[in-house]
Amino acid sequence: MHDVVIVGAGPVGLFLACELGLAGCSVLVLEREPEPGSPWRADPLGMRGLSAGSVEAFHRRGMLHPLLAASGLHDAPGPDPDADEPSPPGGVGHFAGLVLDPAKVDLAALPYRLPGPAADGVLTHLAAVEAVLSERASRLGVEIRRGVTVSALAQDDDGVVARAGEHTYPARWLVGCDGGRSAVRGLAGFEFVGTEPLFTGYVMLAALADPDVLRPGINLTPTGLYLRMPAEGHLGVMDFDGGAFDRSQQPTRDHLQTVLRRVSGTAVTLNDVSLASSFTDRAMQTTTYRLGHVLLAGDAAHIHSPVGRQGLNLGIGDAMNLGWKLAATVLGHAPDGLLDTYTRERHPVGASVLAWTRAQAVVMRPDPHGQAIQAVVRDLLGTRDGTTHVFEKVSGSSIRYDLGSDQPLTGRSAPDLRLDDGTRLGELLRDGRGVTLDFSSGHRLREAAKDRRTHLRYVAGAARNDLGLGAVLIRPDGVVAWAAGHDVDPKGFEQAADQWFGTPRT
Structure with a gap:
């Protein structure tokens, strides 16, 4: 019997496995996909933005430099980590397609922002993240089995057993990190509640007959939003159809071209589509992150639109919060109620991210009401207070757990304090x-x-x-x-x- 079985070998499951392995727990990871490689996880389709909070998590476990190397970066972007005073952040992203000006971030309103190697976000891709975490997990003695599809769960007071085909996998604890369509979530009986979508989104890698017809970057239009990424033919589209596209079907070239023409207001032609996928802004969350000896983390516990690049960061935050608490529980030195603080601390953070993505969907809505809200938000983002507020949200620096203290730093992620001998x-x-x-x-x-x-x-x-x-x-x-x-x-x-x-x- 393992101490913990984790279902899902994506970034969240692997990060959690590393946390548990670091503490000395015996960990087995079960992954449905037979091989780790996929074009959806590599550059460019697998590109993801890690927030400063997530970069900080890699830094705190000694994995930042390997991550930068795997991402093709020599150093983390942003201010000089050896500076005495904080510098303005690098790119701070967008809100509902409205790109933010980093010069408008008010550093005086961020008293706990200190210079350091993890002061800013990093652009990477899922394959790089998973490669670094897989290597780390292996060194820590974590076992990963691929091509295993969990089909049943049974638990009692002593633990839980996962079944996959004719095989069973007993453990004291099981964590579902198996994504938005989580099998663990359904098999364990978690309640999943939320809101229905306003739009269908599409991501594609396509050959364009006339690429210059589409403007680069994020483009809000009267009928939706489209993105032309730096990589040739890498496109994103959001069509406000109420999430009507049937996601059980693969989007065809003709369908994608029709949607892209309508949203972009151009006569763009797709010569060929090599890869395409759809998504919606459906926003759902489980009412608890734990039922008995089964826990959830990442998209298994919450789903939302990818607008604002919050999903991966939210999942890494779940894993970082849960890992040490579950390890202490497994190893028998956790104080009473420690594991219950996982749901108590992370559920409000997840709910906040869902609300954040819902707000962006409304701002992007291509009707007179949405356009009116968009004009107000555009004005607010033209101010230092507005930009600073959004920066705090997207960087993760606004997260503060309620630990029952009025001391303003308690409950926040600690600044990367530096001792006189140079140790961080x-x-x-x-x-x-x-x-x-x-x-x-x-x-x-x-x-x-x-x-x-x-x-x-x-x-x-x-x-x-x-x-x-x-x-x-x-x-x-x-x-x-x-x-x-x-x-x-x-x-x-x-x-x-x-x-x-x-x-x-x-």
């Missing part, structure tokens, strides 16, 4: 343990932290920019569990450490 917080998190940073000269937390050293690293010393803090307790996922000013109270630290890491054994 991200480097201290690579072994998957929590970290206590003690900037107080008297090392007042040393005694309180020493009995927790198995699961919590203690580091004392000055920081190049301590943000006015005297000490910080950071969970293994990089979230601040407790923070104090220069007047450090060890009792507050002990309470937070007990909550997240359990009471030390005597």
Whole structure:
């Protein structure tokens, strides 16, 4: 019996497998597809934007440089990570097709943004992400079996058994990371609720008879939206038909050409379509992320339109949040209720992303109401406050879990604080343990932290920019569990450490 069976070897399942393997759990990943390679996962069709929050997750586990190399990048784009002061971000994306101006991001409104190798997002592709995670998972002893389709589940108080054909796979826990059409979600009986679509979207790789007819980049039109990507023939279209296209059918060249002509307002001709797929903005979410010994993460727990490039980032956030909590539960040192905080923290984040994508669909709607809203949003995005708000959303920096504290940093992803010796917080998190940073000269937390050293690293010393803090307790996922000013109270630290890491054994 394995500690954990993960269904789905995409980025979310693989990232979660790495987290569990890092903690010493026995992990089996079951993947339906027999081979990892697919043109939908490679450049250009597999291109994805990783937000700063996701890049930070790779940095904290020592996988950022391999990811950059696999993506054809030498360094993360953006400001100098060795600078003393934060710099304006690089490209900050768009909202409903309205491209944002990074110069309008108000850095003064982002007090916890520090320079570092993970300060900005990265453009990569799924094949690169999965290759890096697969290699890491293998080194950590994770077993991956491909060509396995899970067809049944059964669970009791002791664990869960997955069935695929004549084979069974028993585990103490099972996590469905098997995408928007998740088999695990249905087999385990999760309730899936949400809203129906406004549009059908299409992605294609096509040969154009007259490519210059279509403008490059994102183009909002009176009838929808189309995108002409940098790669030759890589196109996207959104047709506001109420999601009427039958997704069980493959879109034909004639259908795609008709839709593209109507949305673009041109007489563009598709000579050939080598690959094409459709999607909608249907937005659904399970009411909980856990039923007994079965959990969900990524698209298995929530689906929405790809507008704004939130899906992969949301899933990586799920995996980072769940991994250490499930590992602590498996290994027997989790405090009471720790695993329940997974749904409590991540469900609101997922709901917020669904609302974010719904709002963008309404803004793009090609009718007088949608165009009126679009004009208002365009004006708002012309302001520093408007652009900064959207940047916080798309970068992940606005996420804050409610941990019951008024301290403004608690519940947020910790800034990549840098000690005087040059060590960054991200480097201290690579072994998957929590970290206590003690900037107080008297090392007042040393005694309180020493009995927790198995699961919590203690580091004392000055920081190049301590943000006015005297000490910080950071969970293994990089979230601040407790923070104090220069007047450090060890009792507050002990309470937070007990909550997240359990009471030390005597």
